[in-house]
Amino acid sequence: MAVYEQIGKGYDLTRRADPEISAQLAVHLQLKSDYSYLDVACGTGNYTLALAKHGGVWYGVDQSKQMIDTATNKSSAVAWQVAESEALPYADETFSSVLCTLAIHYFAALTPAFREIYRVLAAGCFVLFTDTPEQINKYWLVEYFPEAIYKSAEQMPSLEKVKYALKQAGFKSIDIKPYFISENLQDLFLYSGKYRPEIYLDENVRSGISTFALLASADEIAAGCERLAADINTGRSTEIVNKYENNQGDYLFVIADKVATSAKE
Template identity: 40%
Template structure:
């Protein structure tokens, strides 16, 4: 992962990337943690979900390869252990973690197989991994493609498919036990890439675009300017409704991947 991207984004990240209450509850449902366990938020960023889950009464630690992000995380909650580390090398002891969550971070991992091998190493037997991600197939269904085609194409390239994830896990002796799709809700509190699915006006907010790596790191200024101009025209004329409708699909916008370490 290019940590410099998130060192830059991290400066005002908390303004728009808050822990969404519904997504937090979904993490709890899939992870099913217990009050005696120790859990890891990998690629924790500024620690919004780490902190939200800790406030539910569960013990979490967070790791991230961005110093700027970790500084923000520490300022939110000094009672959580925050460490500078990556998925491929967590610096955690063998079988020391009861469960792991990862929120929109897996596409930044340098080597999926190595990362999952590391997660297998630190997980206790029957420990769960809950990953929140988006697949290239799902992203093809974003109406954002109409306005920012190069940005979305570049974003899709770095997103692993479900098959790639499954194969990388299998090499590391992890098994996917369940997947569940998620569709963006109108009251989404975490302003990630497709946050404006039902409210296109959000993309005119500089702070929201700044907190989205696709806009901050992948898109060029010319495409953003042209795309926003076209989007403004289509919103004002009402054509946006036609564009949005043309991208409707049943693939879901994002995906929960729930896996388990099965061997003792």
């Protein structure tokens, strides 16, 4: 995840674990105090540390030394390590559950990474928090930053590809749960400003979002922000937001069980 070396230093200015997302992840992971858990592509460890408060013995890996250094400086309660998702430095069946949030689009290939995750899992589940190209193309941001949103959707694996790779890796049971952005979301990732368009005018917010920091041109950002600011002032931005409402969810929780417990999908 070398791209995050670019934005890692200021990442935590606007990126933090959202309590609502953390609580939902804790339920999906079925956390228990004496069990071990792994966060793959953990970044600066925001969700790893938030979930550690819910219970369990936690490990975190990321390709970015910048991110792991930041996580290590935050807490020694988690065993942090720089590692590739396709070559996890753990024995077979080490963990009760594995987590990955907003990162699978940076995997070199899904199936090898998922096979590694399957290998280090005991009989638990792999929980993904992600979005799909179909969801990204329904973000109202496309009105103001069309090229960046197109590139963001293009780099994101489709839900069908994710499900296929999970099955190729050995997972038998896959459950999909939609997630809808709330108005008080605390982790300022790409669509966190769904109901707060003004946050995208803040350079600090944009710098913590890879779509803006890495995919959008300076000209597109300048022009898009100018039009967005004008629409916020006139109230037209509310109409734009409402036009893009959908019932498919803004993001997804994908829960894949190593041992199928029910015929989910």
